[in-house]
Amino acid sequence: MQTNEKELVQNLLSTPKKIAIIPHRNPDGDALGSTLGLYHVLKQLNHEVKVISPNDFPDFIAWLPGSETVEIFEKNKEKTTQFLESCELIFTLDFNALHRTGDLMAETLSKLSAPFIMIDHHQMPDDYALVTISDVNFGSTCELLYNFLSNLELNHLINKDAATCIYTGIVTDSGSFKFKKTTGNTHRVVADLIDLGVDNPMVHAELFSTNSYSRLQLLGRALENLKVLPEHKTAYTTLTQKELYEFNFQKGDSEGIVNYGLSIKGIDFAAIFIENKDEGIIKISFRSEGNFDVNEFARKHFNGGGHINAAGGKSLVSLSETVNQFVSILAEENKQ
Numbered sequence: 196m197q198t199n200e201k202e203l204v205q206n207l208l209s210t211p212k213k214i215a216i217i218p219h220r221n222p223d224g225d226a227l228g229s230t231l232g233l234y235h236v237l238k239q240l241n242h243e244v245k246v247i248s249p250n251d252f253p254d255f256i257a258w259l260p261g262s263e264t265v266e267i268f269e270k271n272k273e274k275t276t277q278f279l280e281s282c283e284l285i286f287t288l289d290f291n292a293l294h295r296t297g298d299l300m301a302e303t304l305s306k307l308s309a310p311f312i313m314i315d316h317h318q319m320p321d322d323y324a325l326v327t328i329s330d331v332n333f334g335s336t337c338e339l340l341y342n343f344l345s346n347l348e349l350n351h352l353i354n355k356d357a358a359t360c361i362y363t364g365i366v367t368d369s370g371s372f373k374f375k376k377t378t379g380n381t382h383r384v385v386a387d388l389i390d391l392g393v394d395n396p397m398v399h400a401e402l403f404s405t406n407s408y409s410r411l412q413l414l415g416r417a418l419e420n421l422k423v424l425p426e427h428k429t430a431y432t433t434l435t436q437k438e439l440y441e442f443n444f445q446k447g448d449s450e451g452i453v454n455y456g457l458s459i460k461g462i463d464f465a466a467i468f469i470e471n472k473d474e475g476i477i478k479i480s481f482r483s484e485g486n487f488d489v490n491e492f493a494r495k496h497f498n499g500g501g502h503i504n505a506a507g508g509k510s511l512v513s514l515s516e517t518v519n520q521f522v523s524i525l526a527e528e529n530k531q
């Protein structure tokens with residue numbers, strides 16, 4: 196953060212204000228963790244703070260301290276819009292383009308006169324914020340938030356609740372500390388957070404030991420469907436809408452399944468294709484290990500994007516056509 200930005204932010208936070216903190220649509224551990232982490236800090240400075248999520252968050256992060264205070268834009272448009280319109284400052288965390296909140300909320304946000312502060316780690320930020328804290332070298336917005344708070348000398352306000360939220364985002368976005376952007380800084384931040392009282396075994400249990408039987412059966416089906424293309428060091432799997440119904444699919448159930456392909460020896464690229472007939476699309480998740488850039492791959496071929504090792508995309512043709520396209524692209528690009 197530059198000195199003038201630091202002064203600007205310090206100034207904005209120096210007197211009690213009405214502040215909204217906003218994660219992206221379909222918030223994940225990093226989005227909800229960072230927004231609630233900041234919420235717990237700003238509350239102590241006597242601001243009137245609310246986290247307003249575009250839509251509901253999944254169960255695996257519903258235990259985060261403060262989650263009961265989060266208001267959902269899609270469930271309560273009038274009330275949340277009123278709050279947003281009365282805000283004096285808006286934080287947007289873990290995304291960098293307003294459309295990531297959904298069309299209607301993006302429109303509401305774009306009309307606000309309050310200044311925005313963006314804290315994010317995705318590529319190519321839009322230019323909507325008065326202060327843009329954007330750094331793709333960070334593995335999570337939560338880690339970047341910790342640095343932001345340290346730079347502002349506000350880290351003494353990171354209490355156990357804030358630390359628990361921030362720790363959660365770091366764990367989920369780093370694949371439990373195994374993705375490439377996990378640095379010495381990541382571990383130093385995590386060490387501080389544990390010293391602040393984070394019950395780290397509890398966080399991991401809440402995040403990763405909450406499977407339902409039907410979710411495991413769905414995983415079983417996805418593993419049965421797994422195809423390996425050793426010549427392309429690639430593994431991919433599919434789930435049809437019918438299979439989702441069969442195993443009583445709940446939001447979040449397909450989370451992480453893509454990573455099983457990556458765990459095969461010699462595989463550095465994995466994908467999962469999930470049929471969504473309601474939206475008329477195939478939702479795709481890509482993961483890689485090492486240098487294969489799935490952000491570029493998703494942008495170029497599947498209307499998506501993300502990070503070098505984790506990205507998403509979508510396709511408007513059928514599941515089988517999408518998979519055929521995928522396999523041809525690997526051959527055309529001579530992915531090895």
Ligand SMILES: [Mn+2]
Pocket residue numbers: 225226289316334335336368
């Ligand atoms: Mn993130």
